[in-house]
Structure formats: structure tokens, C-alpha cells
Amino acid sequence: MATKTFVEVNVHYDLNGKMTPVSITWEDGRIFEIDKIMDCRRAASLKAGGQGLRFICRIRNKEVYLFYDEPVWFIEGKD
Amino acid sequence: MDRIILHSDANNFYASVECLYHPELRGKPVAVGGDVEQRHGIVLAKNYIAKGFGVQTGEALWQAKQKCPDIIFMKPDFQKYIRFSKMAQEIYSEYTDKIESFGLDESWMDVTASTHLFGDGVKIANEIRERVKFELGITVSVGVSFNKIFAKLGSDMKKPDETTEITRENFKDVVWKLPVKELLYVGRATQNKFRIYGIKTIGDLAQADVYMLKYLLGVNGQMLWLFANGLDTSPVSNIGAKSFIKSIGNSTTTPRDLITDTDVKITLYVLCESVAERLREHNFVCSTVQISIRDNELSCYERQGKLVMPSCTSQMIFEKAFELYKANVPGKPIRTLGVRACQLSLRETEQLSFLPEIEHMQKRETVECAIDEIRRRFGHYSIRRGIMLMDNQLSNLDPKSDHTIHPVSFLK
Numbered sequence: 001m002a003t004k005t006f007v008e009v010n011v012h013y014d015l016n017g018k019m020t021p022v023s024i025t026w027e028d029g030r031i032f033e034i035d036k037i038m039d040c041r042r043a044a045s046l047k048a049g050g051q052g053l054r055f056i057c058r059i060r061n062k063e064v065y066l067f068y069d070e071p072v073w074f075i076e077g078k079d
Numbered sequence: 080m081d082r083i084i085l086h087s088d089a090n091n092f093y094a095s096v097e098c099l100y101h102p103e104l105r106g107k108p109v110a111v112g113g114d115v116e117q118r119h120g121i122v123l124a125k126n127y128i129a130k131g132f133g134v135q136t137g138e139a140l141w142q143a144k145q146k147c148p149d150i151i152f153m154k155p156d157f158q159k160y161i162r163f164s165k166m167a168q169e170i171y172s173e174y175t176d177k178i179e180s181f182g183l184d185e186s187w188m189d190v191t192a193s194t195h196l197f198g199d200g201v202k203i204a205n206e207i208r209e210r211v212k213f214e215l216g217i218t219v220s221v222g223v224s225f226n227k228i229f230a231k232l233g234s235d236m237k238k239p240d241e242t243t244e245i246t247r248e249n250f251k252d253v254v255w256k257l258p259v260k261e262l263l264y265v266g267r268a269t270q271n272k273f274r275i276y277g278i279k280t281i282g283d284l285a286q287a288d289v290y291m292l293k294y295l296l297g298v299n300g301q302m303l304w305l306f307a308n309g310l311d312t313s314p315v316s317n318i319g320a321k322s323f324i325k326s327i328g329n330s331t332t333t334p335r336d337l338i339t340d341t342d343v344k345i346t347l348y349v350l351c352e353s354v355a356e357r358l359r360e361h362n363f364v365c366s367t368v369q370i371s372i373r374d375n376e377l378s379c380y381e382r383q384g385k386l387v388m389p390s391c392t393s394q395m396i397f398e399k400a401f402e403l404y405k406a407n408v409p410g411k412p413i414r415t416l417g418v419r420a421c422q423l424s425l426r427e428t429e430q431l432s433f434l435p436e437i438e439h440m441q442k443r444e445t446v447e448c449a450i451d452e453i454r455r456r457f458g459h460y461s462i463r464r465g466i467m468l469m470d471n472q473l474s475n476l477d478p479k480s481d482h483t484i485h486p487v488s489f490l491k
Binding site: 002041042043044045046047048049050051 | 163215
């Protein structure tokens with residue numbers, strides 16, 4: 001089963017209230033900048049178990065699925 | 080031109096949401112059930128694996144456990160279900176503005192006017208199914224037909240995650256062979272009556288003499304005959320349209336049986352306060368109060384009485400409700416108690432009077448409005464009647480904000 005990791009996220013809100021995650025803090029305290037957001041839409045995470053606004057992010061050349069399941073953020077682990 | 084009506088029904092809604100959030104439960108028998116301690120211990124929803132063991136919605140948790148010893152019970156999380164229901168509605172609303180929800184997990188949509196944009200009914204139904212599956216992680220079954228009744232039947236025919244189309248051409252083959260109990264509003268009592276007359280399938284009903292049915296069941300007989308023949312013309316109401324409120328009520332199954340007058344008083348006060356607060360919220364007064372009582376052997380009855388004058392104060396509603404109770408005390412301890420305010424009218428059209436009773440009632444109303452405001456700002460339990468302290472187990476209930484999830488009646 002894929003892992004579900006809850007993370008702290010730095011989010012930028014623009015004047016219209018549009019939300020853009022900027023960086024995430026991993027469990028061990030390391031901070032990762034989000035280089036690019038490739039896609040953002042509502043989706044379910046069958047692997048990790050959850051549902052929310054899904055950001056497909058590029059972090060250090062890796063594709064990461066970051067979910068905003070109000071009020072928390074989690075990352076769907078790959079297995 | 081025929082209408083194109085879709086009926087979408089979320090498969091095992093509560094259980095599906097729980098299984099989505101708990102991947103470790105997938106592949107195991109799961110049921111969502113109420114709190115046993117609070118005596119709400121019945122199965123609210125189950126997944127297909129539990130269904131395979133014969134577990135049924137509405138039966139007690141211990142019965143389910145007997146049929147399926149490995150079953151896993153999950154506590155319901157209504158806030159989450161409401162959120163999922165809203166998200167599903169958002170998806171539907173991208174296809175039409177004519178959406179009528181029937182409980183949290185079912186909705187009708189009239190997509191007649193949207194077909195030139197999105198394709199025919201089946202295409203829209205399939206698209207909706209795919210989107211719900213991707214975005215919400217649960218599945219829906221969709222029925223497509225030319226009226227609401229057949230659309231609903233269609234959504235029940237193939238599960239899960241399937242589309243069923245019932246057309247004018249095929250309904251006699253598809254619908255008529257179904258047992259008559261599948262039809263909306265054919266319950267156990269109606270079914271028993273039908274059995275005497277040899278009406279077993281929907282087809283039997285459709286071919287029965289409509290005058291005979293009218294004689295047997297009154298107007299409803301004719302209505303069911305129309306349903307069975309695909310002649311239902313009831314419209315799908317608009318998403319923004321607020322349903323017309325005919326009565327406001329609350330009921331509760333108490334954590335322990337009610338025996339003494341004080342027990343009943345506490346529970347009645349809790350219910351009456353909620354009903355009165357909701358009346359004021361909608362700017363209504365009521366003229367009739369109705370109570371429903373179910374004893375610990377599950378036999379139930381209702382009684383109603385008229386108020387001296389229309390009111391929206393919990394005190395007046397309580398006094399009437401308690402009077403009705405005293406006149407109809409059941410022989411056995413009470414398990415479930417309900418209060419309903421009927422014959423509603425708008426508060427503006429109140430008659431002025433010199434009588435002291437009216438003045439007294441208006442004072443009472445001002446007091447209760449002040450209490451509403453206090454509760455709005457500081458929470459329900461910030462201000463309570465003294466009697467509530469006599470039994471915390473019974474009074475620890477806020478029916479107004481706890482949950483308000485009932486399928487609205489099809490016949491408004």
C-alpha cells in the first residue's frame with residue numbers, strides 16, 4: 001500500500017485568492033522548493049486514501065502528487 | 080419531445096467514503112453504523128463484501144455481526160458525507176441547473192436542454208460517472224430515462240458504476256418484469272394489498288384497471304398506475320429553488336428509555352427548543368403541534384393538537400407537546416420521541432391584541448430571540464434550562480446543529 005505523508009506547506013495566495021503551494025517541509029524537517037506545478041484539479045487518491053485538490057508538482061526533477069484535503073495537505077507516496 | 084432525466088445514485092455512499100479514506104479496509108466487509116452506546120446502533124451503509132454476507136441496511140449491529148463475524152464497523156462522519164455530496168452536486172451542476180437531490184446520495188437531473196452541448200443522455204451519464212470516480216474516488220450508478228420514476232429504477236438495476244437506459248421502446252421489457260416493490264412508494268403495506276389482487280410485478284400493476292386501483296388505494300393508486308406506465312410527468316426542480324416548507328420537526332432516539340415525566344420533559348424541551356429556533360430562523364409561526372412516540376418494543380404512534388394562537392416559542396410548543404403526551408402516555412418506556420410544528424404561517428401576519436396572553440407571548444419571544452443570539456455567538460450549551468441539569472445524559476443533545484439529513488419526500 002502506498003504511503004500517505006502529511007506535510008507542512010507554504011502557500012502563496014494571490015489577490016483573487018488563488019492558492020499556489022511554494023514549498024513543503026518533509027517529516028525530517030528538510031524543506032523542498034516546488035519548482036513547477038504541472039496540473040491542479042480535484043481528484044481522489046485511491047493509493048493513499050483521501051481526496052482533495054491535487055497538485056502535480058515538480059520537485060528536484062521528480063513528479064510529486066500533493067493533495068489539499070481541507071484542512072490538511074498530504075503527499076501520495078509511490079510504491 | 081421527450082425529456083431526458085438522469086438519476087444518479089452513489090453506491091454504498093457512506094461505506095464507500097470510509098473505504099476511500101481507509102485503504103486498509105478495502106477487500107474486507109465494512110459497515111457504517113451509529114453509536115451503540117447512544118443506542119443508534121444500526122447499519123447505515125455497508126460495502127458489497129458485507130452485503131454478500133446478507134448484511135442489510137437498518138438492522139442492528141449485533142445482527143450484522145452474527146451474519147458476518149469479521150465485519151468492521153466504522154463510525155459515521157456526516158460532515159465528510161455532506162462535503163462529498165456537495166462536490167457531486169458541483170459536478171452535476173456543470174451539466175444542468177435542474178438538479179433535485181433526494182437525500183445525500185441521490186439526485187435527479189433534467190439534461191433535456193443540455194444534450195446539444197454534451198451529447199445524449201447516456202453520454203452525459205457516462206461522463207458524470209467517470210468524473211465522480213476520478214474526482215471523488217467513489218462510484219455512482221446512473222439511470223437514464225424519460226421520466227423521474229424510470230430514471231430512479233434504472234439507477235438501481237446495474238450496480239456499481241454502471242449506466243442503465245430505459246426508453247419508451249424497451250421499458251415494457253425492462254421495467255415490467257421487475258417486482259412491484261421496486262417502484263417508488265410501494266412499501267410493505269401496499270405490496271401486501273397488491274398480493275391479494277395478484278399484482279406481483281410492475282407490469283401487472285400497469286395492466287391493472289386504474290379504477291380498481293383508485294378504489295383500493297385512493298389517489299395513490301392512480302399515481303402508482305401512472306408511474307408503472309411511464310406516465311409520470313413530475314418535473315425536476317431547479318437547483319436554486321428552495322423547497323416549500325410545510326412543517327418543521329425533530330426527533331431523537333434517547334440514550335436510555337424514558338420512564339418518568341421528568342425524562343420526557345427534558346427530551347421534549349430539547350426538541351421543542353430546536354423546533355422553535357428553526358421556526359424563528361425561517362420566520363414562521365405554527366398553529367399545530369404534533370408529537371410522535373415510539374416505545375421500547377418499537378410500536379409507534381402520533382398525536383396532534385392545536386395551539387390557542389400561532390406561536391414560535393419553545394415554551395408554548397412544549398406545553399402543548401407535554402399536554403399531548405400526558406393525554407396519551409404509552410404503557411411502556413419510550414425509546415424515540417419526536418416533536419413537529421405544522422400548519423405554518425409567516426410571522427408578519429400576526430394579529431394585534433389587547434389581551435395579556437399575547438403580550439406575555441411576545442415577551443417570551445423576545446427572551447427566546449435573545450437566547451438564539453447568545454447561542455449563535457457562544458454555542459448551544461452556553462445557555463440552558465435548569466431542568467437540563469437533572470440528567471446530563473438525556474440533555475446532551477443539540478438536534479438543530481447535530482444532523483439534519485433526511486431525504487425530502489418525493490410528493491411535496
